[in-house]
Amino acid sequence: MGQIHPFPGDAYVFIVDDDKSVSDALALxxxxxxxxxxxxxxxxxxxxxxxxKPPACVILDLxxxxxxxxxxxxxxxxxxxxxxxxxxxxxxxxxxxxxxxKRGALDFMEKPFAASMMADRVREAVLAYRRSADGPIxxxxxxxxxxxxxxREREVxxxxxxxxxxxxxxxxxxxxxxxxxxxxxxxxAKLGAKNAADLMRIVLSKERHPPRSMAT
Numbered sequence: 001m002g003q004i005h006p007f008p009g010d011a012y013v014f015i016v017d018d019d020k021s022v023s024d025a026l027a028l029x030x031x032x033x034x035x036x037x038x039x040x041x042x043x044x045x046x047x048x049x050x051x052x053k054p055p056a057c058v059i060l061d062l063x064x065x066x067x068x069x070x071x072x073x074x075x076x077x078x079x080x081x082x083x084x085x086x087x088x089x090x091x092x093x094x095x096x097x098x099x100x101x102k103r104g105a106l107d108f109m110e111k112p113f114a115a116s117m118m119a120d121r122v123r124e125a126v127l128a129y130r131r132s133a134d135g136p137i138x139x140x141x142x143x144x145x146x147x148x149x150x151x152r153e154r155e156v157x158x159x160x161x162x163x164x165x166x167x168x169x170x171x172x173x174x175x176x177x178x179x180x181x182x183x184x185x186x187x188x189a190k191l192g193a194k195n196a197a198d199l200m201r202i203v204l205s206k207e208r209h210p211p212r213s214m215a216t
Contacts, residue, residue, distance in 0.1 A: 012053075013122060015039045016046045016072065017061040017088070022111070026059060029115050030122060043067035047075055051179055054152045055083055056126045059118075060105075062089040062096065070096070073103035079174045082151040084125035088113070137161075143203045148190045156183040160196075161203060 013030050017023045018041045027037040038055070040046035043064050050058075062069035069087060076085065087100045090111040097108045107121055129151075137146065137154050140161055149157065152173075159169035159180075166177040166184075173180075193199035 011126060012036045012038060012055040013057045013059060013126075014046060014050065014055040015059045016043065016064065016069070017059070018042060018063075018065055019061070022061070025115075026118065029119055033119050033123065035122070035126075043069070043072040043075075047072065050076075050081070051079065051175060052182055054081075054150045056129065057083055057122050058085045059122070060085055060087050062087055062100065063091060070099060070103065073100060073105060077104045080155075082129070082155075084129050086118075086121055086125065137203075140203050143191075145191045145202075149187060153183050153187050153190075156180055157187050157203065160184060160187075161200065 011034070013035045015023050015026050015030075015037055017026070017039070020041070023039045023041070027039055030037050035056070038049070040049070044067055046058075046060075060069045060072060064072070069089075073085065073087070081104070084106040085104060086107045086109060087105045088109050088111055089096070092108070092110045100108055106125055109118065109121065137149075137158050140146075140158070146154075155173055156169060159172060164172065166180040170177045170180045187193075188195075188199055191199065191202050193202055
């Protein structure tokens with residue numbers, strides 16, 4: 001009782017599973033661990049959202065209707081998706097597991113699995129991902145508010161700081177120029193920048209600039 005969770009409310013875990021009973025059980029488990037959750041019953045719906053709102057972790061069922069979990073993993077790899085993906089399956093075999101890992105999955109868990117084991121895997125994956133995400137951003141210094149940015153926002157900021165246009169940044173990161181614009185707007189809001197020049201002043205200055213708080 002009275003446990004302090006190490007994750008803020010914006011630490012989202014996306015659950016992609018067409019079995020509502022499994023999805024609901026995972027959502028409840030992870031909320032008890034201090035995570036926020038969002039559930040998807042098919043791969044296309046998940047991919048539409050994840051391009052604009054990267055989570056801290058993904059739990060992905062491989063046996064999705066229509067567009068399989070392996071198809072989703074392929075698309076995530078093409079997007080250079082950074083957050084950890086834990087794949088789950090009720091009909092696993094070694095070749096499928098190997099393919100999933102080759103396409104970027106962090107871990108493979110066979111259904112049914114112990115709730116405590118899944119909670120441990122997600123917790124460890126998010127902590128490791130956040131430690132890596134707190135590293136330097138493509139030549140930029142340790143500016144105030146860096147910790148507020150998602151992995152994708154950090155990638156976009158690195159491209160912007162290097163002088164890349166929205167089109168160039170989108171091509172390099174595998175996303176559309178419009179999506180780059182959305183990320184830039186969120187970066188500026190989080191760091192309290194009024195315009196592009198102000199953004200560069202903040203990220204290149206060693207002075208402390210208190211960022212605006214912003215819920216994800």
